[in-house]
Amino acid sequence: MIRFEQVVKRFRRQQVLKGVELEIGRGDRVALVGSNGAGKTTFIRCLLGEYTCQGRVLVKGLDPREQRHEVLSRIGFVPQLPPPLKMPVHQLIRFSASLSSADPERMEAVALRLGLDPARFRHQPFVKLSGGQKQKLLISIALGREVELLVLDEPAANLDPEARAIFFELLAERQERTAMIISSHRLDEVAALVNRVIEMDQGVVVLDDRVEDAVSLSSRLECRIELIRADQAFARSIEAWGFAPLEGGATWQGSVAGPDRLRFLGMLSRYAGVLRGIEMRERQAEAREAGCELSA
Amino acid sequence: MRHLWLTAYTDILESLRARWFMVYTGVFGGIIVLLFAFGLTESRIMGFTGLSRLMVIYIQLSMAILPVFVLVTTVRSVAGDREAGVFEYLLSLPVSLAAWFWGRIAGRFVVVFLPVFLAMVGAALWGVVVSGAEMPWDLFLYYTGLLMSLAWCFLGLGMLISSLARSADVAQGAAFVIWLVLLLFLDLILMGVMIKEHVPADLVVGLALANPLQVFRTATMMLFDPQLVLLGPSAYVILDHFGEAGYIAYALLYPLLLGTLFATFGYLWFRRSDLP
Numbered sequence: 001m002i003r004f005e006q007v008v009k010r011f012r013r014q015q016v017l018k019g020v021e022l023e024i025g026r027g028d029r030v031a032l033v034g035s036n037g038a039g040k041t042t043f044i045r046c047l048l049g050e051y052t053c054q055g056r057v058l059v060k061g062l063d064p065r066e067q068r069h070e071v072l073s074r075i076g077f078v079p080q081l082p083p084p085l086k087m088p089v090h091q092l093i094r095f096s097a098s099l100s101s102a103d104p105e106r107m108e109a110v111a112l113r114l115g116l117d118p119a120r121f122r123h124q125p126f127v128k129l130s131g132g133q134k135q136k137l138l139i140s141i142a143l144g145r146e147v148e149l150l151v152l153d154e155p156a157a158n159l160d161p162e163a164r165a166i167f168f169e170l171l172a173e174r175q176e177r178t179a180m181i182i183s184s185h186r187l188d189e190v191a192a193l194v195n196r197v198i199e200m201d202q203g204v205v206v207l208d209d210r211v212e213d214a215v216s217l218s219s220r221l222e223c224r225i226e227l228i229r230a231d232q233a234f235a236r237s238i239e240a241w242g243f244a245p246l247e248g249g250a251t252w253q254g255s256v257a258g259p260d261r262l263r264f265l266g267m268l269s270r271y272a273g274v275l276r277g278i279e280m281r282e283r284q285a286e287a288r289e290a291g292c293e294l295s296a
Numbered sequence: 297m298r299h300l301w302l303t304a305y306t307d308i309l310e311s312l313r314a315r316w317f318m319v320y321t322g323v324f325g326g327i328i329v330l331l332f333a334f335g336l337t338e339s340r341i342m343g344f345t346g347l348s349r350l351m352v353i354y355i356q357l358s359m360a361i362l363p364v365f366v367l368v369t370t371v372r373s374v375a376g377d378r379e380a381g382v383f384e385y386l387l388s389l390p391v392s393l394a395a396w397f398w399g400r401i402a403g404r405f406v407v408v409f410l411p412v413f414l415a416m417v418g419a420a421l422w423g424v425v426v427s428g429a430e431m432p433w434d435l436f437l438y439y440t441g442l443l444m445s446l447a448w449c450f451l452g453l454g455m456l457i458s459s460l461a462r463s464a465d466v467a468q469g470a471a472f473v474i475w476l477v478l479l480l481f482l483d484l485i486l487m488g489v490m491i492k493e494h495v496p497a498d499l500v501v502g503l504a505l506a507n508p509l510q511v512f513r514t515a516t517m518m519l520f521d522p523q524l525v526l527l528g529p530s531a532y533v534i535l536d537h538f539g540e541a542g543y544i545a546y547a548l549l550y551p552l553l554l555g556t557l558f559a560t561f562g563y564l565w566f567r568r569s570d571l572p
Contacts, residue, residue: 045384051570051572068392073390077388079381082385083380083381083384084380084381099302100390
């Protein structure tokens with residue numbers, strides 16, 4: 001679906017992409033990882049036809065620079081930094097839907113699922129929304145379109161755990177028919193979402209590997225956490241994940257989105273000193289028999 | 297074409313919410329209010345009184361303010377949008393570069409021209425309805441045409457600078473320097489010095505005819521001073537070559553053509569360069 005043939009991008013004397021050679025197929029969900037300055041954003045901008053470059057970039061055999069409309073009609077994009085647009089929410093939705101011949105109500109429905117009520121923020125300028133709300137709206141616009149490729153630059157960075165879980169569900173609904181490129185500078189943020197990892201460093205692809213694809217994007221884990229004693233700092237962190245206290249705050253119960261398990265365990269690791277027990281069990285009926293049970 | 301109008305409409309709405317637009321509208325509205333407040337409609341100069349007098353003053357002030365406002369606000373918002381990531385996101389949507397570029401110009405033209413025009417219309421209505429003055433419609437139409445032409449010229453120049461410059465600061469600096477150079481080459485400033493220094497007359501007149509600010513200024517003078525007495529001997533060159541009607545046509549068409557050339561070059565550069 002996507003071909004990069006010896007793609008070189010220079011900014012004056014600095015070579016940012018150094019002959020990138022890559023092929024990405026329809027079923028691929030790619031984690032594009034690398035440190036700052038690795039060339040991830042430049043890669044994405046070349047793919048979107050926003051940068052001119054040497055070599056060839058092809059999306060379904062088409063040049064994104066020359067055949068912008070045909071190519072970009074097939075791509076949904078969520079940038080890392082939301083643009084400072086002053087237009088109100090409803091206008092941004094209408095404008096994007098109109099340009100991409102999509103149904104604005106479908107975008108609004110996605111926003112509602114993510115916990116952003118477009119009717120409530122209808123007249124609110126986009127730039128005045130919170131970071132999380134902006135992210136939700138941009139995701140809604142990208143996922144509310146019928147596209148064949150999703151390019152997501154740190155898409156879930158500003159989302160709360162509940163919205164992240166729904167975001168993963170939305171991706172799961174599309175994974176059969178949509179290729180995805182999810183950029184992040186941390187693999188653990190996106191590892192559970194993808195089946196392929198491409199790592200870039202100083203403008204070259206240094207790793208291109210398949211990853212274990214066992215985690216269902218729509219799965220959820222029922223969790224129960226026991227502490228040695230109630231802890232205020234822990235309470236603040238776990239409440240952000242939507243957990244409820246039992247027994248005066250020494251035990252907590254809630255659920256975590258399957259692809260978020262690594263991130264969740266990362267959060268728990270900060271409080272290893274007060275943990276007595278962790279129980280995580282996959283909820284989905286169709287999920288594999290083997291739930292996971294961990295004890296600390 | 298639908299995408300072009302959609303982009304223009306969006307640009308208009310974005311501009312209406314911008315602070316620069318409030319200032320811009322306030323300045324032109326304020327000028328009219330001040331001109332009324334200071335009783336310029338009642339005073340007389342070179343035979344001009346009432347609304348004609350007010351319009352003569354207004355157009356001179358517009359010449360000083362309009363170009364720099366159009367230039368600076370255009371380069372700030374267009375180059376600023378690029379820097380802030382607006383281009384990165386909006387140009388990831390399936391809109392053609394032509395629709396995007398020309399749509400933005402169309403939208404911006406509406407927002408830079410309308411406040412100037414509406415201030416003039418407001419003055420005319422106030423003068424006719426409240427003061428019962430006689431409205432010089434020919435003057436009104438001619439000035440409207442000249443202002444449109446001037447606004448388009450500097451809008452095209454602003455879009456060209458925005459396409460060429462990679463940062464808002466560079467774009468703004470370049471816009472200001474260009475405006476300053478054009479201002480310096482008005483007859484009141486460097487032109488006078490050049491004539492005093494015996495620079496060939498053809499070169500001086502050529503520069504005057506190439507400078508859109510000077511073209512505008514001469515054209516506005518021509519209405520209340522058809523023989524261009526104020527210009528001195530160079531008036532003979534202009535009138536001999538163009539005639540009165542010819543020069544008026546030149547003053548209306550030349551800035552339009554220049555603005556279109558600037559905008560076209562800006563578009564061609566924009567199309568072949570990095571977008572964000």
